[in-house]
Amino acid sequence: MGKLHKYIINGFLVTFFMALLVLSFVMSVGLLYKATTLLSRGASATVIFQYIWSGFPFTLSYSIPIALLVSSLLVFGRLSSDSEITAMRACGVSLWMIMRTPLAVSVFFSVFCLFLNNDVAPESSYSRKSLRKNIGVAEIAAMIEPGRVIEDDNFPGYSFYVQERDGDVLRGVKVVETLEDGSVRELVAKEAVISLENGNQALRLDMKDVSINTFPMQTGIASVRADSLPYLLENPKASGDKPFQQKRRVKDKPTWVLVKDVYAAKIHPPRSSSGIKDISRSKVEITSRIALALACFCFVFVGIPLGIKQHRRESSVGIGISLGVAGAFYLFAILGESLSKSSGMGAEYVVLVPVLLCLVLGAVLVAKNN
Numbered sequence: 001m002g003k004l005h006k007y008i009i010n011g012f013l014v015t016f017f018m019a020l021l022v023l024s025f026v027m028s029v030g031l032l033y034k035a036t037t038l039l040s041r042g043a044s045a046t047v048i049f050q051y052i053w054s055g056f057p058f059t060l061s062y063s064i065p066i067a068l069l070v071s072s073l074l075v076f077g078r079l080s081s082d083s084e085i086t087a088m089r090a091c092g093v094s095l096w097m098i099m100r101t102p103l104a105v106s107v108f109f110s111v112f113c114l115f116l117n118n119d120v121a122p123e124s125s126y127s128r129k130s131l132r133k134n135i136g137v138a139e140i141a142a143m144i145e146p147g148r149v150i151e152d153d154n155f156p157g158y159s160f161y162v163q164e165r166d167g168d169v170l171r172g173v174k175v176v177e178t179l180e181d182g183s184v185r186e187l188v189a190k191e192a193v194i195s196l197e198n199g200n201q202a203l204r205l206d207m208k209d210v211s212i213n214t215f216p217m218q219t220g221i222a223s224v225r226a227d228s229l230p231y232l233l234e235n236p237k238a239s240g241d242k243p244f245q246q247k248r249r250v251k252d253k254p255t256w257v258l259v260k261d262v263y264a265a266k267i268h269p270p271r272s273s274s275g276i277k278d279i280s281r282s283k284v285e286i287t288s289r290i291a292l293a294l295a296c297f298c299f300v301f302v303g304i305p306l307g308i309k310q311h312r313r314e315s316s317v318g319i320g321i322s323l324g325v326a327g328a329f330y331l332f333a334i335l336g337e338s339l340s341k342s343s344g345m346g347a348e349y350v351v352l353v354p355v356l357l358c359l360v361l362g363a364v365l366v367a368k369n370n
Contacts, residue, residue, distance in 0.1 A: 004093065005101045008075075012102050016071035023063040023070075024056075031055040054128040057121040064109055065295035066326050072102065072303025080308040095370040099304050106300035110293050117289035118255035126252035144170070144194070158233065168194050173207065175231065184215045187231065197232070205231040250281045255289060258282040283348040284336045291351045295329060298358035305365030329354040 035052050079085050088098055144150055150160040157179075163172025173189040189207035197204050212224040250258070265279045302325060332354045339347035 004088070004098075008079075008098065009101045009105065011078075012071055012075050012105065015075050016067050016105075019070040019074075020063055020067035023067050024059055027059045027063055028052075028055065031059070051128055054124040057116055057124040061113055061117050061121050061292055064113055065292070065299050068106055068109060068296050069299035069303045069326060072300045073307040076304045076307035085308055095305075095308075095366055099301075099366070102300050102304060103297070106297040110296040113296055114290070114293035117293055122252050122254050126248055129252070170194055170205075173205065175205070186213045186215070187211075187229075188213070189229070192231075203233040205233075207231055250278065250285050253282075253285075255286055258286050262286070280339075280347055281337070284339075284351060287348040287351045288333050288336065291333065291355050294355050295358075298329070298355055298362070299325065301362035302358050302365065305362065305369045308369050309365065329358070 031052060035048050076085070085095075085098070089095070144160055144162060144165065146162055146165050148161070151158070157177060159176045161174040161176075162170045164170070170192045171190065173187075173192045175187040177185045177187070179185055187207065188211045189205075190209035192205045192207045195204045195206070196202065207229045208227065210226045210229045212226070212229075214223075253261075261282050262279060265275075270276050270279060306325075333351050336347045336351040339350060
């Protein structure tokens with residue numbers, strides 16, 4: 001019996017890790033695209049690495065359950081098509097005994113994903129968003145290149161252009177600024193020296209031979225000239241030497257914080273509609289994380305009898321069934337989240353429906369195949 005379990009688990013784990021590698025790469029395409037965008041904006045290699053690394057926990061929380069489902073369908077589909085399942089039954093081995101080791105692996109990954117979803121992924125999501133917001137002045141200084149117009153989301157209403165650059169010395173500088181009244185101010189300097197201040201949260205341009213042109217909405221053009229002018233651009237999302245602190249969304253909060261918020265809402269119920277929606281989203285987020293972790297066990301429990309039932313070698317069939325089962329599972333999570341946004345009562349229970357359906361479906365299929 002030990003050799004049998006070793007034979008099954010070896011094939012199961014090899015297929016699982018291969019599927020995990022492929023799925024994680026596919027699911028990280030969007031993350032890589034955003035990282036490429038940051039790279040094109042001049043972000044350093046360290047920032048790019050931190051951004052990509054912080055996105056892996058969220059990717060793994062989805063790719064691990066699907067990889068387990070793919071592995072269950074492919075491995076047990078092959079065992080069934082090669083009549084190895086029939087041979088095991090003929091030797092008196094029940095299907096429950098055959099499934100024991102893969103189910104034990106799925107329980108391990110369910111516990112791992114529970115920790116991943118409740119603690120690691122929310123913190124990683126928060127750090128990734130904070131990292132994007134804190135790519136500010138230092139990154140702008142690094143990505144200023146001759147002949148290229150520079151604009152940054154952290155500094156709305158500003159654009160930079162230089163004709164030549166020699167280290168910190170810029171020539172042919174043009175800064176366009178949109179003022180609060182809608183008018184546009186253009187600063188044109190023959191030369192400027194760039195530097196960082198206030199803990200890298202402010203960009204200073206010591207301009208020489210400056211021409212300042214203002215284009216009001218209704219009046220004429222106002223122009224001023226100066227031999228020298230210090231121009232300071234501060235990050236509006238940061239103060240002093242402290243980086244900007246991004247406000248945590250519901251998805252960015254650890255589960256224990258969400259539980260604390262829900263418990264506090266029972267003592268002091270929120271009166272505003274936004275407060276009620278936030279509590280509803282918190283409940284859905286908690287159950288979604290639990291359901292997503294339990295998907296590891298559910299997918300293996302359903303995938304094994306489905307793999308035996310299909311009796312085909314083609315991997316495309318197994319992948320198609322995997323996408324169908326996983327899509328139906330995650331559809332309820334999307335539905336629960338949509339209901340929570342409309343203050344729907346009991347939206348958190350909708351997320352748990354696919355878990356119960358998978359357990360019932362798996363028990364029925366195993367009983368029929370057994």
